[in-house]
Amino acid sequence: MSIKSIDEIALLGKKVFVRVDFNVPMKNGEISDDTRIRAALPTFDKILSSGGAIIAASHLGRPKNGPDPAFGLAPVAKRLGELVKAKVILSPEVVGETTSKLAAALKPGEILLLENVRFDAGETKNNPDLSKAFASLADAYVNDAFGACHRAHSSTAGIAEHFSSGEKAAGYLMLKEVNSFDRVLKNPARPFVAILGGAKVSDKIAVIENLLSKVDKLIIGGAMAFTFLKAQGFSIGDSLVEDDKIDLARSLVATAKARGVELLLPIDHLIAADLADDLKPEATKDANVPAGMKGLDIGPATVELYKKALAGAATVVWNGPMGVFENLALSGGTFAVAEAVASCGGYTVVGGGDSVSAVKKSGKAASISHVSTGGGASLELLEGKILPGMAALEG
Ligand code: ADP
């Protein structure tokens, strides 16, 4: 793959279309977390300090029927203006006469932010006319929206066709993500341990299949473990299970064995009859869950087993919590694994929306080598897919 870095393309005097992921969480019209805006600043600073101008584009939420003030980028433009030492102009539209005029008048060192790209129905359809309209505004294209690059949309994919290889590049955030996943998935340092958890086996089948051809050990936790345990004849009580995936679980276990991958399943659990706020879960004495009870976190013996399996790992990739970590009484397994990953001494990557929030909650995020900013995009990379927004930058 040959994706250029923003350091390798000409920026002086250029108008650079930058696709960013400013899909920030909002509460009552206010930005509740501006991490995603801050994450784009290194790329913005690079373009501005190199004598370029920025035409920035992002989606926010999922507006259904065209322009909708509830999904407008005005709060984002305001916050961006507070964070960069540059003039930020918000266009009232995605593309059209006003945007074209504002882009034409844009001077080096200035930023024009387009309105929410999903106000245009063409965006999510990768509409060629919209892609062309985006491209006509600028001399170069930079994609720094890792969280959106698993989608083939006009601003993430179609637009790139209009730029030659010397005119398009990945921004710093995108490069960090791409390099981190490359380091794990291509030629990883060994031993390489993957940890998979979360709610459903069905969400992660492609990830398990892809990782089984790469890892030395595969640790399984979370609700998905119960489909594997049932396949092996354990009782699982009322734990979450996907009965239509039991045969598949059995064949994945066989594949692991045939490839010499050590597959670890929970040997005990924290159980309760139901979720509750002031839960006092009990530990089981083995991998079985009694009738009427649900397995909601890995148990203490499993924590020890998984800690041992992670000690000395040279590469670790983790997706999916070990239990219902949102409930403090059921967060212990996930937090213990976070601690074991953080202290293993190897190169460690965590991806997935809930996994990342679990790692942040555990207080160990700073000791993980890479905490991905893209949930869906990181899962698709772990599945071994080529992401459209990355493919579009090649050439
Ligand atoms: P990610 O977003 O990181 O890919 P998932 O969405 O696959 O992760 O899974 C996260 C969810 O799995 C969490 O909401 C968590 O409560 C749930 N979960 C984990 N273990 C269990 C369990 N034993 N029973 C029920 N839900 C579980």
Ligand code: MG
């Ligand atoms: Mg999730």
